[in-house]
Amino acid sequence: MRVVPEPAVGAQSDTGLEARLAAVRGSIADAAGAAGRTADELTLVVVTKYHPAALVRRLAGLGVTDVGENRHQEAQAKAAELADLPLTWHFIGQLQSKKARQARRYAHVVQSLDRASVVDAFAPTEAEPDPRVLDGFVQVNLTDDPGRGGVAPDAVEALAERILATGTLRLRGVMAVAPLDEEPRAAFARLRTISERLRTVEPTATDISAGMSGDHAEAIAEGATHLRIGTAITGKRPDAP
Ligand SMILES: *Cc1c(COP(=O)(O)O)cnc(C)c1O
Numbered sequence: 001m002r003v004v005p006e007p008a009v010g011a012q013s014d015t016g017l018e019a020r021l022a023a024v025r026g027s028i029a030d031a032a033g034a035a036g037r038t039a040d041e042l043t044l045v046v047v048t049k050y051h052p053a054a055l056v057r058r059l060a061g062l063g064v065t066d067v068g069e070n071r072h073q074e075a076q077a078k079a080a081e082l083a084d085l086p087l088t089w090h091f092i093g094q095l096q097s098k099k100a101r102q103a104r105r106y107a108h109v110v111q112s113l114d115r116a117s118v119v120d121a122f123a124p125t126e127a128e129p130d131p132r133v134l135d136g137f138v139q140v141n142l143t144d145d146p147g148r149g150g151v152a153p154d155a156v157e158a159l160a161e162r163i164l165a166t167g168t169l170r171l172r173g174v175m176a177v178a179p180l181d182e183e184p185r186a187a188f189a190r191l192r193t194i195s196e197r198l199r200t201v202e203p204t205a206t207d208i209s210a211g212m213s214g215d216h217a218e219a220i221a222e223g224a225t226h227l228r229i230g231t232a233i234t235g236k237r238p239d240a241p
Pocket residue numbers: 047049070092093177212213214228229230231232
């Protein structure tokens with residue numbers, strides 16, 4: 001009998017990870033095909049929050065180019081540890097101004113622009129007159145609960161103007177999470193009309209970041225260009241640190 005070595009405690013098998021990644025890529029290709037689109041129009045952002053840097057490294061070895069994180073300190077540490085990898089880091093969590101100023105040192109894309117104060121934190125300052133230019137998405141709140149992340153749909157244009165005024169954020173489009181109590185496709189259809197409105201402010205801001213593990217097919221059907229997928233690829237997330 002062949003003895004298969006047990007993986008080290010805490011390590012996840014690479015074959016499991018590889019199989020889940022392949023399954024998600026297959027599902028994305030199917031959904032794209034059903035919508036008359038092709039998978040190469042879509043950017044897969046693998047959400048690696050709470051997982052160790054070693055997992056991100058394995059994903060990069062499997063061809064993943066874009067990763068998403070939602071906590072500043074954790075993202076900063078992982079980006080530093082993995083600085084040798086050609087990864088694009090997407091920040092997808094709530095930000096405060098102070099952390100936003102720090103996040104721009106390692107992040108390439110900030111998907112969670114949802115308040116003027118956060119947007120303004122990316123503008124040049126006296127101390128940092130020439131900061132890095134990042135890609136930015138306006139996060140839209142698709143629920144009726146103003147406590148949720150994102151700006152109200154009717155405030156999207158004003159925030160977009162503010163983003164353009166920084167000169168240091170390239171406005172790429174809109175981002176949203178589907179509400180729990182609504183059919184995701186209906187919510188993503190609303191996001192699509194909001195995206196069309198945004199383009200009247202900035203015609204090149206055509207991207208739509210929508211769709212997670214459970215609803216990426218619906219998002220693709222409604223025009224998503226960026227998918228943020230965590231657990232379907234990484235397996236169960238460790239508890240929040
Ligand atoms: C955690 C998270 C995701 C990924 O969710 P999964 O259900 O694990 O795919 C996507 N978007 C945001 C904003 C998140 O916080």
